[in-house]
Amino acid sequence: MDTFWEINGWEAEDKHLGALDRAAFRRTFPVIKPSPGLQSIRGPRQIGKSSWLKTVLSQQVKAGKKCFFYSCKELRDFKELSELLAPLRSHDVILLDEISFVSEWDRAIKHMIDSGFKGSLIVTGSNAFDLRQGLDRMPGRWAQEGGVGGGTGEHLLLPMEFDEWMSMRQQAGWKTSDSLVENLTAFFKIGGFPTCLAEAGPQLKNPVESKTTYHRWLVGDVRRKNRQEIFLRELLGQLALTSGSTISLQTLAQKTQMMSYHTAQEYITILEDCFALRTLYCMDPETGTIRFKKEKKFYFTDPILYWIALDWAGHPTPETWPEKMAEQVAHEFLARRAKRLGYYSSPKGEVDFFDPKRWAIEVKWAPVPRNISRAYFDLLIPRKVVWSQSNFLSELPDTL
Numbered sequence: 001m002d003t004f005w006e007i008n009g010w011e012a013e014d015k016h017l018g019a020l021d022r023a024a025f026r027r028t029f030p031v032i033k034p035s036p037g038l039q040s041i042r043g044p045r046q047i048g049k050s051s052w053l054k055t056v057l058s059q060q061v062k063a064g065k066k067c068f069f070y071s072c073k074e075l076r077d078f079k080e081l082s083e084l085l086a087p088l089r090s091h092d093v094i095l096l097d098e099i100s101f102v103s104e105w106d107r108a109i110k111h112m113i114d115s116g117f118k119g120s121l122i123v124t125g126s127n128a129f130d131l132r133q134g135l136d137r138m139p140g141r142w143a144q145e146g147g148v149g150g151g152t153g154e155h156l157l158l159p160m161e162f163d164e165w166m167s168m169r170q171q172a173g174w175k176t177s178d179s180l181v182e183n184l185t186a187f188f189k190i191g192g193f194p195t196c197l198a199e200a201g202p203q204l205k206n207p208v209e210s211k212t213t214y215h216r217w218l219v220g221d222v223r224r225k226n227r228q229e230i231f232l233r234e235l236l237g238q239l240a241l242t243s244g245s246t247i248s249l250q251t252l253a254q255k256t257q258m259m260s261y262h263t264a265q266e267y268i269t270i271l272e273d274c275f276a277l278r279t280l281y282c283m284d285p286e287t288g289t290i291r292f293k294k295e296k297k298f299y300f301t302d303p304i305l306y307w308i309a310l311d312w313a314g315h316p317t318p319e320t321w322p323e324k325m326a327e328q329v330a331h332e333f334l335a336r337r338a339k340r341l342g343y344y345s346s347p348k349g350e351v352d353f354f355d356p357k358r359w360a361i362e363v364k365w366a367p368v369p370r371n372i373s374r375a376y377f378d379l380l381i382p383r384k385v386v387w388s389q390s391n392f393l394s395e396l397p398d399t400l
Contacts, residue, residue, distance in 0.1 A: 243328055
């Protein structure tokens with residue numbers, strides 16, 4: 001079995017860490033402190049989870065810890081994982097990459113910990129449902145100290161937001177505009193995946209190869225669930241065209257060949273589980289309850305996914321794409337910070353985002369916001385903000 005980390009200077013030859021060293025910029029991974037129990041790193045494919053895990057490996061080897069690293073993509077089930085782990089009970093740190101590829105992986109991990117393993121287990125996964133389902137079956141086996149997120153043991157690695165994206169461009173020495181709107185528009189076209197920004201380079205060219213990679217990621221996750229690629233293509237196209245608008249699952253099904261809203265929901269769930277999509281629900285302003293029967297809004301988690309969806313479905317770029325992208329980026333920004341988030345709807349119109357009885361935000365991608373709905377003005381809430389081109393993402397409610 002390959003024990004590459006036992007070779008001095010292995011980092012320079014490593015596929016992941018070597019690529020980081022050669023890159024024009026480098027994201028700073030939050031510190032993970034291995035401690036007894038289980039920790040997880042979740043996030044979409046090609047986001048840097050393996051690089052983060054190998055950064056932890058390098059740090060722990062240099063600290064004199066007895067470590068083991070393995071990529072689980074070739075393992076079929078928990079039995080094979082158990083066989084792999086059996087001789088490793090004396091190790092200090094075990095790092096398992098892409099564990100969600102292993103069927104019922106949690107059974108092997110649970111057995112390992114319950115059998116007296118005193119070290120640290122850190123796993124990564126690219127499927128939120130598979131990983132979350134396994135983690136939920138292991139209460140009391142989480143690491144209790146340090147790292148990102150306090151004592152939860154759960155770490156999330158997502159595409160860069162606008163501020164980090166700008167910081168990476170500056171780190172690379174690439175020229176940025178003095179205009180906030182120009183910089184944001186560039187972000188709307190490139191998105192926050194590090195490989196997209198690296199390919200775009202100082203000229204901010206279209207990251208064609210990266211888009212192909214992420215397209216294959218989406219198709220691969222659908223095929224793993226034994227679903228049809230053509231349905232995914234049609235659904236993604238409709239999600240791009242209707243981004244920022246309310247729509248029902250029935251309407252999505254009718255606009256594709258899916259026919260059934262149950263089928264549409266299955267594909268939506270797959271996209272959510274692979275960190276590509278988020279669903280925004282209508283919420284009651286008084287009780288804060290979700291109105292599940294109302295139409296929903298769907299937002300891609302990163303701008304590049306919007307462009308992949310449009311291109312693959314063969315749809316022309318809408319004239320309103322900057323407005324759509326501004327609302328999508330605003331939603332992702334808020335979704336990462338707000339404990340509760342929905343949209344508000346009344347006979348007098350809609351408000352893009354709100355936390356009942358706390359704050360509301362309307363997005364108007366223009367120098368001067370216009371056509372604000374009466375619903376926004378009539379909504380009784382302590383804090384209301386309109387994000388335009390002059391204060392986009394910057395004027396925040398105090399509770400965020």
